[in-house]
Amino acid sequence: MSDDPLHNLHLQSSGNTADGGFRLSVAADETRNDGVALVFAGMADILEREDAPNYVEFDLHRGVGKRPVSVCVRWLDRPTPHELRRTAEEHSMQLRTVNQHLHAVIERVRALHTSMTDNDGYLRCRTCRQYTPCDTVRTLDRI
Numbered sequence: 001m002s003d004d005p006l007h008n009l010h011l012q013s014s015g016n017t018a019d020g021g022f023r024l025s026v027a028a029d030e031t032r033n034d035g036v037a038l039v040f041a042g043m044a045d046i047l048e049r050e051d052a053p054n055y056v057e058f059d060l061h062r063g064v065g066k067r068p069v070s071v072c073v074r075w076l077d078r079p080t081p082h083e084l085r086r087t088a089e090e091h092s093m094q095l096r097t098v099n100q101h102l103h104a105v106i107e108r109v110r111a112l113h114t115s116m117t118d119n120d121g122y123l124r125c126r127t128c129r130q131y132t133p134c135d136t137v138r139t140l141d142r143i
């Protein structure tokens, strides 16, 4: 028996990923009493059992003096953690742009409702003529 834990797995492809990883694609026969294949099968079972929509991560603490690792098991047809983060960042940028636009609109409305002194010396909104702050400005102050 080989010392290589992958010796019973059928390597289909391998190579570096665009985000700095290395990917092995293997076919594992779960019916064989092979340690690595059983571990992979167990990880897939956890993914199913936990009803994880994308992936399950296992933090592996290897002992004193050894660098711990994280093992990510995901459905092959679902996004990687990297892809999910990139999508979240894109949504965040879109929301930031919308927020900036909304802020600009609020400031334009606020500028229309600045106060002015009426003939009796009272401060009134120059647009809706209410005593200041008018309902519009009070509403904008709560946003």
Ligand SMILES: [Zn+2]
Pocket: 112, 113, 125, 126, 127, 128, 129, 130, 134, 135, 136, 137
């Ligand atoms: Zn007003």
